[in-house]
Each structure stands twice: as structure tokens, then as C-alpha cells.
Amino acid sequence: AQKVTQAQTEISVVEKEDVTLDCVYETRDTTYYLFWYKQPPSGELVFLIRRNSFDEQNEISGRYSWNFQKSTSSFNFTITASQVVDSAVYFCALSEGSRGNEKLTFGTGTRLTIIP
Amino acid sequence: KAGVTQTPRYLIKTRGQQVTLSCSPISGHRSVSWYQQTPGQGLQFLFEYFSETQRNKGNFPGRFSGRQFSNSRSEMNVSTLELGDSALYLCASSLDWGTGELFFGEGSRLTVL
Numbered sequence: 001a002q003k004v005t006q007a008q009t010e011i012s013v014v015e016k017e018d019v020t021l022d023c024v025y026e027t028r029d030t031t032y033y034l035f036w037y038k039q040p041p042s043g044e045l046v047f048l049i050r051r052n053s054f055d056e057q058n059e060i061s062g063r064y065s066w067n068f069q070k071s072t073s074s075f076n077f078t079i080t081a082s083q084v085v086d087s088a089v090y091f092c093a094l095s096e097g098s099r100g101n102e103k104l105t106f107g108t109g110t111r112l113t114i115i116p
Numbered sequence: 117k118a119g120v121t122q123t124p125r126y127l128i129k130t131r132g133q134q135v136t137l138s139c140s141p142i143s144g145h146r147s148v149s150w151y152q153q154t155p156g157q158g159l160q161f162l163f164e165y166f167s168e169t170q171r172n173k174g175n176f177p178g179r180f181s182g183r184q185f186s187n188s189r190s191e192m193n194v195s196t197l198e199l200g201d202s203a204l205y206l207c208a209s210s211l212d213w214g215t216g217e218l219f220f221g222e223g224s225r226l227t228v229l
Binding site: 033045 | 119147149158160164171172204206208213215216217220223
């Protein structure tokens with residue numbers, strides 16, 4: 001059965017610090033997709049990134065970067081030079097299958113607070 | 117471009133009643149999925165629809181059902197409500213089925229008394 005673990009329940013950092021959110025996943029499928037979603041205080045979940053299991057290249061998008069390592073079943077998310085607007089709950093998620101589907105298994109989320 | 121619209125936003129029901137929640141996806145999006153979010157269980161998948169067909173179903177009892185209409189709008193229904201059904205019900209749409217790139221609505225917060 002698939003499972004996503006976000007061991008960090010809450011993290012607080014001072015603005016401009018870098019912060020890494022951890023995500024560890026379990027799956028028996030060789031083909032799967034990993035995601036990160038952000039849920040700001042307003043409540044609406046926002047898609048950040050999708051990565052398939054065959055693409056282990058790290059990705060950078062502005063201040064955001066993602067590190068995917070199949071060897072450790074991890075898909076970690078780093079925010080560089082954090083800002084107050086980054087305060088939110090961040091969810092890592094997994095879907096199985098080559099075609100993909102909308103059935104995502106979410107982790108329990110990490111609540112990130114950026115202190116001004 | 118309008119986002120995913122869910123109605124009602126808030127509702128209060130009593131045990132044993134039933135409830136219907138509605139979701140209008142982003143224009144042009146053909147896939148709709150539903151999730152339940154609670155403090156204890158987190159985000160859990162309910163079901164997903166594409167072209168009026170249920171493509172996948174989560175591990176919820178048969179009291180939870182849904183459907184999708186020809187205009188991609190979707191409804192979910194919960195019958196014989198229980199206290200544990202109190203939750204935020206989130207609808208998400210995507211342009212095509214299987215992308216996992218979901219656009220979520222603000223949710224319908226259901227309280228069962």
C-alpha cells in the first residue's frame with residue numbers, strides 16, 4: 001500500500017532563512033508520481049510540482065527547489081530566503097500507476113511559519 | 117478565469133440526515149475529484165470522475181456517493197450522516213484525467229450535530 005510520511009509537523013524559521021521540508025514515500029509500483037501542494041491560511045490547496053518516478057533530476061523554480069532521491073524514497077522541498085508569504089501547510093503526495101490518476105495519497109502536512 | 121466553485125461553503129446537519137455538495141470545475145476541465153479533510157485523518161481521497169464515469173473510489177462506506185454531469189459539474193452525496201462525517205470536503209478539477217495537477221476549490225465545511 002502506498003504511504004507518504006511528513007515527519008515534521010510544524011517548523012518555524014525567521015524570514016530570509018532557508019528551510020527544507022521532508023517527505024518520505026512508500027510504494028510497490030515502479031511507476032508513480034510525486035507532488036507538493038501548498039495550503040495557505042485562506043484554505044485553498046495550490047499545486048506546486050509534479051515529478052514522475054523516472055525523472056530524478058532536481059528542479060528549481062525561483063526560491064523553490066525539489067530534491068528527488070529514489071534510493072532513499074524521498075522528495076524533499078527547500079525554500080530559499082523564506083518570506084512571510086511562504087507561511088502555509090505544505091503537503092507531499094503520491095499517486096501510483098503509469099497513466100497517473102487523481103487518487104493522491106497525501107502526507108499529514110508540515111505547517112511552516114515564517115517569523116518576520 | 118474562474119476557479120473551482122463549491123456550494124454550499126458551510127452547512128450544519130444532524131445525524132441521520134443526508135447532504136448533497138456541489139462542485140463546478142474550472143471551465144474546460146473535464147476531470148473532477150473529491151477529498152475529505154479532517155484534523156485526525158488528514159486529506160483522504162473519496163472519488164474521481166471523468167466524462168461522467170467514476171474512475172476511482174477511495175475507502176469510504178457506500179453512504180458516500182457522487183456523480184458527474186455532462187457539463188463536468190459534479191455532486192457528492194452523503195446519506196445517513198454520522199458525527200464522524202464532519203469535515204471539509206474539497207473538490208478539485210484538472211484539465212485531463214490522470215495528471216494529478218489538481219485545482220482545488222475552497223471546500224464545503226460540513227458539521228454534523
